[in-house]
Structures are given as structure tokens and as C-alpha cells.
Amino acid sequence: MRVGLGLPTTVPSVNAELILNWAREAEREKFSTLGVFDRLAYDSWDPLIALAAAASVTSRIGLATAVLNGPLYNTAALAKALASLDVVSNGRLVVGLAIGARETDYAVAGIDARGRGQRLTEQLLALRTHWEEGQPGPRPAQSGGPRLLVGGLSDAAFARLARYAHGYLHGGGPPKLFARAAEKARAAWTDAGRPDKLHLWGTAYYALGQEEVEAGSRYLKDYYAFTGPFAEKVAAGLLTSSAALREFVQGYTDAGCDELLLFPTVAHLSQVTRLAEALG
């Protein structure tokens, strides 16, 4: 199983220098991918700008959106932006998409949240079509375009995944929850008769160091405040030691995860090397 690292673009007090150094450091430490979140109504960076910046200071590490709130974007423009990012990064992009859980994002964007599931399904097909045809250009660096991963826990999410995507991106939780979601993804995939590989990705949060753990926990409770009681659960799941990280990684490996993205909860550059050391 590969381990990727999140860019702290949604963590408070982050500046350009930090993000660029973070990307360089992550590549040096041989993390497989840099991931970004997408949240409109929050003090966070635009995910595509962040990945473009990271692309410009790296050459090997993968770049992934984990996940874009697809229905908030105009599809043709999104196809163009993602294709451009794939070109800018020399074909290192993976695109994770979901419908987005936050009503405020839709409100701020002035987009109706109703029907977003259907729109995302259509968007997946449209993105592939745009990239295959190179219309609107540019043609992505990767043939047929970057791989698409779908997030979500509803049956509809698994159905659209099996129909148009290449894999599944789980939003976080203990290995047991990931395993359950992976099982559903496989069920949908085989039911649809897909002969190609189902990519399974997971996400999790970490913080290493005494004050980082406290700050990280506070950050998660704020970031997930809109979920009510789940904020506590997410914060409780924060991985804060080498032992916890290794056990978690093993659990995900056993559940068949192909790639796990570990997201930081504090924007201290040292978190990159500390994670690499903790994972061994």
C-alpha cells in the first residue's frame, strides 16, 4: 500500500513558502502523492491552485484532489482546469470527486444543492469525454485523462463509481469502516462487470508532537463543526503516535487499500519528516 501526504491548505496560518517547502519535503521523503481538500466556505486555498503550485516545485510525486465538490464547478471549465493541471504536472494528477457534504458551500456558490448526485454522475462522464476528445483543450498529459476516484457512502455513490470512475476514495475512519465501504465498492464494481482494477484510496488525519496534537484536535473540531457530534469522533480518530500510525496503516493494508492519504492538522513543516520517521 502506498502512503501519500496531504497539503495543509485548509489549516490556519499557512503561507506560500510553507506549502511549496512542504511539497518539496514530501517528495524528498518519498511520499507517493500530495492530496488537497476542497472547501469553498472556509479559510482554505483553492485546491487546483495549490496542486499547480506543488507541481511547479516537484517532479515525481503524484497530485490528488481528495475530493473536489464536483457539482460546484462548471464541467467544461473544470475539464479544462484539470487537463491543464495534468499537463503542468507532466501527468501526475489523480482526480477525486464527490457531491460535497456542506450546504454552505452550495449556498455561497449560489448553486442549488438539489440534484447534485445526478449532476456528479453526468459530470464524471462529461469529464472523460472532454479529455478523450481534447475538447475543450488542452489534451491531458495522461491518455484519456487523469484517473477518477469517487467519494461518498451512499448506494448512489457506489453506483456512479462503477459506471464511470476508476476507483473509490474513502473519507476517513477506522480500518473497519474503510473495509465495509470497500466491500460495497467491490460489490458495485463486480455487479457492473468492470474488468479493470478498482482503485481503493483512504484518508486519515495525523499530528505528531505534544502541542501539535492539541492544536490538531482543535483544528479538526473546527473544520468538522458543521457535522455536530461527528467532529468529536473525527478528532478522536486523530493519529498521534508511531504505533497508532503503523497499526492504522496495517489495518488499511489488510482491508485492501491501494493508497492512504495522511492529512496534517497543523501547518508545521517538521510534520512531514516526523511522519516519514514515524512510519519507518
Added chain:
Amino acid sequence: MYSALLLKKDDPTRDITLLDRNPSDATYGWGIVFSEQTLASFEKADPASYHDITSQFVKWDAIDVHYRGQVVRSGGHVFAGISRRQFLNSLQKHCQTAGVHLRYWTEVRDLSEYPEYDLIIGADGFTSLVRRTYEHIFQPSLAVEAAKYIWLGTRNVFEAFTFLFQENEHGLFQAHCYPFDTHTSTVIVECDEGTWRRAGLDQATEADSLAYCEGLFGGMLSGFPLLSNRSAWINFTTVKNKTWHYRNTVLLGDSVHTAHFSVGSGTKMAMEDAIALTRAVRQRRDIETALADYEMERKPYVEGIQRAAQQSRSYFEHTRRYFCLEPLQFTFHLLTRSGRISYANLRLRDATFVEQADRWFADRAFQLYGDGQTPSVAPEPAHTPLRLRGLTLSNRLALSYPSLDAAVDGAPNDRHEEQLSRRTVKDAGEVALLLCEPCAISPEGRITPGTVGLYRREHVRGWAGLVAQIHKTSAAKVGGVLVHAGRRGATRPRREGLDRPLRDGGWMLLAPSPLAYTAAGQVPKEMDEADLRQVREEFVCGARRAHEAGFDLLLLHMAHGYLLASFLSPLTNRRTDHYGGSLENRMRFPLEVFAAVRQVWPDSKPLGAAIPATDWVKGGWGVQDATALAQALQGSDCDLLTILAGQTTLEAQPEYGPAFLTSYCDWIRNEVRLPVMATGGLATTDQANTLLAAGRADLALLNPIP
């Protein structure tokens, strides 16, 4: 009461009043049952009431099933019971000690009479006034279930959770019985409405009903009579609500969610609601936010229990269907009815019971399908033989392979050979049956340009080579599937996404009606008599070639929205001739094809069909239709059914999960009594064993992890 207690103890400065329309010592019902594992959270929430209540528990670990004059007992389950009266008395005492104001004989008629309260909790049962007051906000759905039941008691103290089944000239009655103190048990008697009316119970007085039920179950009560507590025959109502709170008002317990009594979770859920509500109120300064938190926390858990309860309720509404099963299998089926307990779980609870079930299953299998000699250690059901016509399968496991979309002009090649070389399942070894990817019966019947076929001589040679290779190097048998893609044809390989029309190199599509599958898809030609005749002929030729190529078993694909499936479904078949309209008409063409194939497919080899259980679309094909189709196929000497679902139209709303097609499989197999191969989210031998031991399927079709 529990929420009043917890909220008061959490902050004694709170002023809490409980309003109950009943007198303080009244109670309905008899006993309450818990499964022990669920109680740790109660101990944590309030140790004092927990210890008081649990000290009064009667506990037991067995389930008895009385069926066909036999009693089958299994152990290792954990139950605790207490009388409702004692339970409420205990809580009352603790409430009083804590300083909760308890006001009995107080009917609440209008919530606006209580403006001084910061929080109003409606724990007023499934007819909840509180819920009805803000119905337009809560948006309840109240589903009155079909069966009739009456909640009685008896002085007979059962040793185990006991299920009784008794048939008479009026119909089938069943009873759910469990002890709840040292001298009383609950007895819930249940039957369907038809039976209830035929027995005259719709006109019966309380005394009459008691006498009738005693007539049914008297023999199992050790001479004790049945007792009533203003008991009446009612229907269970499944309650759900879109929202659980409004401003300062919240619903809790049965008022907001009910789950069929057969999973014994009502009280437990209500108490857990109380715990979550107390925590939410403690953590949030603002009441409305606290109530939102509470709802968000509890909903997923409650929905999970309600799903299991629906499975269980459905089981008890249709128990008659399973009367074809022998006692050990019937019991295994009952114990695993809600989907939460598997073969492996049961084995941990009671190894002896499972061994007995294994022995019974294996003896029968080896008797019917083997050489009559069961090995001295009975194998698990998955490792017993099955015979269909002249074909003997050495175990009950099969593998199905996704279409590679790698053929050229329908010819199989090295890639197909390589795929078929993967024949083993983790922990189980080699499977007995390999089911090849569906073969098109004509070039236009292909799904994609890469679909394999059985429409040219060259194909026969190709498949014959593959099949011979498998027969030479293993004991596995090879099954073929014949398909005509219908309106899902002429599409791109599936690794590029499903149902994407070919940009060039496409071909004309055939279907019962001129309806394209996707908005951008080709509109198919509405088949005329000549087309129908030709396709029928192509299936027949395909079957002949399949036999020539050495396939041991053949299935016709009548599901997933391909040609034959699109005749079945009213969503895709708008014909006005005798191939469209009524169910009988819509089944006509697929049945004609089946009968024609049966004529040329050798008598010694099994012939089956993959049929849809449901379209997963309102107004589409459903499981009752599937049952009718299965019966008709049975009449045509069909040997095996595989149950699939969905993909008839893009509007399908599938329900995924492990073993997600199992309940359909179970229904059809036992309603029609035809061998069934289960598939859909099956990956482990434990799942296979669970299905087989319970009589839900005869074969388990697994998908290898890609």
C-alpha cells in the same frame, strides 16, 4: 423517564417534570428483553439505575424452535428479561430520588400549554401527540405492517427464547415467547390477516382470543393458561421521521422510530436515545444545536436496527414459505434471518448445533448427489456436492468472471484462457464451477466490440480448446452464458465506463421497443416477427455450439437490461402485440427462447437462466414478477436460476452491501423450489456457508477480486 433521570443527574439544578397520562402504577405489556451486549452504555450512563435494573434480570442463553413437532435448541445467545412493571418502578424510584417531578394522570392535549419549558421531550410512544403536533416538520412515515399480533403473558416460565409454529385449518400462527421474571413469560402470538379473519378473531372478545390461542399453544405452556392485559390484536406500525426535532421539542423512542418486536430492540433504542440526548444537551449551550447533534448521532444506528428489523419482520410475515425446510435448516434460517449473524458467528455461539446442521446438510447432499457416503467429519455446506441433471459439482462454490472486452470478432483468446486459470478461492481451494463471461449469440448481440461470441465455427474451436484445457487440468466444470445485448449493445469497452456508445464501428440494436438506454445512445429497432424468429434461432444455434464446445452447463441471460430482460420489464417493453403489456405477455418471448433452447440442449446437461429480481425502480419489475417467471421456467424444465437485479434503466437505485441480493434469492428459491445460485457481493466461504446452511441458495457464485 430514563431521559428525565439522566438529564436531572447530569445537572441537578435543572427543573424536570415528567407528564404521564397513566396512573403511577399502571403499565401495559408484559416483559422487556435485552441482549446483554447492549447494556455497557447504560452502566456508564447511570450506574445506580443500571445495577438496580440488572439485578432483577432473568438471563438465559438458548433459543428453542418448535417446528414439525420437534424442538431444535441452539445456545450461546445472550438474553436478559425484566417485567415492564419492575423496570418502570425502578426508574420511577430513581427519578424520585433525583428530584424529577413525576405527574401522573396528566393528559397533555396541547403543547402550547407548556411555554415555560426550555426543552420538551416527546417520548409518548408510536401514537405520539408531540409528533402529531409538528407533523409537518417531523414528516413521519407510518407503515402499518401486514401481520396481526397480540401481546399476552403466561405463568409458564420458558427456559429459552421460544418460537412456536402451529398450523390449523385457518392458517399459520406463530408465537414469540420469553421469560421476564421468575414466574412469568411474554407470549406474542402472530398471524397474517387472512388467517386472523378465517379464525374469527376479528370478531373475538378478549376472552375468546385467549381461548383460541390456548387452543393453539396450550400444549407448550405446561398447563398454565394464557393471560391478557387489555391485550388486543393489532398491526405493527413501523415509524420513521424525516426530522426528529423542532425548535425546543424533540422526539425520543417509539414516537420517532419503531422496529419490529422480533428483534427485541425497542426499549434499548429508547434508552440509547436518552443517553445521546443527555450528552448532546450537556455539550451544547444552545438547545436547538444539541437536538440537531442528537439526531445526527442516533439516526445511523437506528436506521441500521430498523433495516435488520425489516428483514426479521419480513421473515415472520412469510414463514410459511420456509415450511419446506427440514427442522435443522429451518432453525438455521430463522437464526440468521436478520443478516447480522453468520455461519461462523453461530459456530462460535454453539458449535454443537452447527455441527449437527453440517451433518444433516452433508448427509443429505452426499445421499442425493454423491455416493451416499458422508465423510466421517461432516464438511461445511460449501464443500458438499450438488447434482443438476447429469452434472455433479464437487462443491457449492462457483466463480464468475467479468467480461474482458478483449475478443476480436467474438473469438476467445489467451487472455480468456489466463482469466479462467484463476479458479481458487481463499480458504476454500478450487471451486467446482467456472462461469464464463457472457457470449453473444450474434455480432449484433454483442455488448462491446470485445464481447466474446458463440456465433461462428471459429468460436466453437476457440471455446472447445479452453474448456478442454480446464477439464484436463482440474475437476472444475465450465458454465456458459448466452446473451443478446439488446439496447445495451454497440458500446465501448467497459473499462472506459458503462454504456458509452461507440463512436464508429457500431451496429444496429434490437429491442422490444424503440427506447435508447442513455440520452446519447442509439435508438434500437422495435423487433418485428422476423427479428424475433431470428433471435430465437440464434439462441438455439448458440446453445448447439455451446454443447459442441464442451460446456457442462448453460445459462440464458435474462437480466441486467439486455435483450431478454428488456422484454420482461414494463419500463422497457411498450409493445402492444402479444409480446408486451401483461406480465404473461412480457414473459412470452424469453420463455419461447428458453423452450427452444431446451429442445436442443442435451437432456443430461443442466440449463438455467439468470433472471432479474427487481429493477430497483418504482413501477418496474419486482420480486413477485420474478417469482412468476421462475415458476414458468420451472414448467419449462429449468434446472437452475441465478438471481440478479438492476441495470434495466439508468434510473435504478441499487442497494449495495455484502450479500445484497440474498433476500431475493431466498424468496425465489423457497417460493418456487428450484435450485438457485446466489450472487452479488459474495466474497467469502462464510457467506456461502451461511446461505447454504439456511437454505437460501444451492450454489454461491463469487467474484474474484480483480
